[in-house]
Amino acid sequence: MKYLDEFSDPVLAKRLFDDIRAITTKPWSLMEVCGGQTHSIIRHGIDQLLPDGIRLIHGPGCPVCVTPLEIIDKALEIASRPDVIFCSFGDMLRVPGSGRDLFQVKSEGADVRVVYSPLDALRIAQENPEKQVVFFGIGFETTAPPNAMTVYQAKKLAIPNFSLLVSHVRVPPAIDAIMNSPDCQVQAFLAAGHVCTVMGTREYPALADRHNVPIVVTGFEPLDILEGIRRAVRQLENGEHTVENAYPRAVNEQGSPAAQAMLADVFEVTDRSWRGIGMIPQSGWRLSPTYREYDAEHRFSVTGIETEESTVCRSGEVLQGLIKPHECAAFGKECTPRNPLGATMVSSEGACAAYYLYRRLEAPTANAQAANAPDASTQAASAQAANAPAKEASSVG
Numbered sequence: 001m002k003y004l005d006e007f008s009d010p011v012l013a014k015r016l017f018d019d020i021r022a023i024t025t026k027p028w029s030l031m032e033v034c035g036g037q038t039h040s041i042i043r044h045g046i047d048q049l050l051p052d053g054i055r056l057i058h059g060p061g062c063p064v065c066v067t068p069l070e071i072i073d074k075a076l077e078i079a080s081r082p083d084v085i086f087c088s089f090g091d092m093l094r095v096p097g098s099g100r101d102l103f104q105v106k107s108e109g110a111d112v113r114v115v116y117s118p119l120d121a122l123r124i125a126q127e128n129p130e131k132q133v134v135f136f137g138i139g140f141e142t143t144a145p146p147n148a149m150t151v152y153q154a155k156k157l158a159i160p161n162f163s164l165l166v167s168h169v170r171v172p173p174a175i176d177a178i179m180n181s182p183d184c185q186v187q188a189f190l191a192a193g194h195v196c197t198v199m200g201t202r203e204y205p206a207l208a209d210r211h212n213v214p215i216v217v218t219g220f221e222p223l224d225i226l227e228g229i230r231r232a233v234r235q236l237e238n239g240e241h242t243v244e245n246a247y248p249r250a251v252n253e254q255g256s257p258a259a260q261a262m263l264a265d266v267f268e269v270t271d272r273s274w275r276g277i278g279m280i281p282q283s284g285w286r287l288s289p290t291y292r293e294y295d296a297e298h299r300f301s302v303t304g305i306e307t308e309e310s311t312v313c314r315s316g317e318v319l320q321g322l323i324k325p326h327e328c329a330a331f332g333k334e335c336t337p338r339n340p341l342g343a344t345m346v347s348s349e350g351a352c353a354a355y356y357l358y359r360r361l362e363a364p365t366a367n368a369q370a371a372n373a374p375d376a377s378t379q380a381a382s383a384q385a386a387n388a389p390a391k392e393a394s395s396v397g
């Protein structure tokens with residue numbers, strides 16, 4: 001395959017749907033870890049076209065969604081200072097904190113800027129030596145290396161007025177926490193392919209063994225996802241629990257040694273809170289002692305801010321796969337992408353936003369499920385792909 005659209009080929013999609021249907025004898029629950037995978041599944045209608053009993057649970061792998069409320073409040077506090085230029089990817093500006101979001105702070109006169117790379121923020125720091133320039137560093141193992149590289153560059157170039165507000169999280173401890181939850185219904189994981197591009201697959205065999213759970217590293221296009229589902233279902237049907245790489249065009253066992261070395265130099269593993277989920281041990285990164293002087297939380301003394309989650313928003317249950325977005329009473333009413341109550345409605349990768357965008361406004365009826373035929377699959381996939389909007393630059397992964 002040479003071009004990306006070949007990974008949406010309807011003939012091959014039908015063949016994979018047929019294969020999945022042929023090997024499925026029991027109901028199974030699979031979790032796709034990444035919000036990008038959730039978006040693709042909902043956009044192409046894949047979940048509606050699988051055999052009855054194959055359930056996809058949408059996981060917590062949207063970086064915007066899991067950034068904890070107290071970090072948003074710390075960002076708002078720092079951005080409000082007159083001596084600060086606060087830089088961020090665009091999708092963080094509408095994420096609600098306890099009372100406001102970064103757009104409101106910007107409208108009140110704060111210097112909040114959207115950038116497309118942390119290196120843009122470093123350049124702004126060089127151009128504005130009289131100002132403190134802060135970059136909002138959020139995301140998974142995919143965005144952590146460039147942020148680490150930027151801090152490394154700041155130290156190397158002796159740029160004292162740059163700092164990083166860090167909220168990086170790691171996928172394997174989250175999988176561990178999900179499997180340890182007493183409410184866990186997940187029987188197999190579609191692991192996030194882009195994360196494994198950086199980190200490789202070596203962290204996963206121990207998890208698969210410990211929890212007797214198949215883990216299939218999966219990409220983001222429709223055929224990638226169908227192949228991941230096919231392999232996971234085949235393992236479940238055979239009583240296996242191994243790690244498989246269904247995304248070999250991007251992932252190998254080692255990942256990127258250069259990126260991992262940069263992470264190990266600049267960051268150290270720490271406990272992290274996940275929005276709506278809570279503290280997960282060893283699930284994040286913070287700046288290592290060598291680079292601690294570039295930590296915005298310490299530079300601006302905002303470590304003491306504490307918050308409480310909204311009682312209306314059920315994003316924590318959405319992020320753990322315990323409910324679907326349309327089971328939240330506020331979905332599509334008080335909470336819409338224009339007026340989001342929770343982070344899962346803000347981000348383009350959030351499950352609530354994906355359900356709203358692709359008009360999953362209520363649970364499917366029995367009649368809709370009965371229409372689950374192979375021919376319908378290719379038609380729906382093609383139609384939904386044709387209607388899909390372009391994706392904005394964001395804090396992917």
Ligand code: SF4
Nearest residue numbers: 313315328335342352
């Ligand atoms: S629909 Fe809105 S209020 Fe409900 S869980 Fe999603 S983000 Fe929260």
